[in-house]
Amino acid sequence: MHMKSFKILTLLLGFSIIFAACKEDEEPAPNDNSNNTTDEVPAVYKKIYGASEIYLDGDFVVIKTQGIPDHKSPYYKNTQWSDRYEAYNGTNSQFHLNPNRITETNSTYRIPLNPVEVTSGNQSTSLGPMGISLNGVAFFNQYAGPNNQPLTDEINSFDQYNGHPQQAGVYHYHLEPTWLTASKGKNALLGFLLDGFPVYGPEEGGILVQESELDDFHGHKHATADYPDGIYHYHVTATDPYINGDGFKGTPGTITR
């Protein structure tokens, strides 16, 4: 090898080592959040404390969860989480335990990072997860089954925290997640629907939000503590349709499990 090309090679090698070292410095520093998030994830999503992992993938926020509640439930009966079992102690005299038990479900939600309101052809929600709450539990819609069957009978199987598992053991909330509103506040952010728009509690400024203040999709737009510039958001109410009305205000992302 000529001395000259050897020198160039050494020089190139030196540069690439320096370059590699710089690149390493640019890697986001790990933070001490319990749910595995990176610094590029906006703070509002880090409120989803039940997620096992949260990261950005292009224009989507990817949220991974096992989907089991961090509160007690009669539906933990005879499961590996027997320490989380608690007999029903709610106020519904019609309560009956359904035959399903809570199981872990590895779910991956991909929701738009910058949700956009669509003005026509809004997609309806489907049976199954339509969103994720802060503790990683799924939000389900206002129907018990196909053909828009109302929740009338199913409500009697909701535990003291307003949730229950379906046939595959996926625990979910159709109504206000009272464990979260008790710990975070009646006006707090409770989670997100698949279209990326946030879900808030039943109150605003200490006053119950009325159905009449909400549109057909069960939301409206104004500034919130998490979005000072204003954002469309859903509200949980005590009356049907509870969380979502006629479908997604924005274009939904996906859920895989």
Ligand SMILES: [Zn+2]
């Ligand atoms: Zn259900």
Ligand SMILES: [Zn+2]
């Ligand atoms: Zn509002």
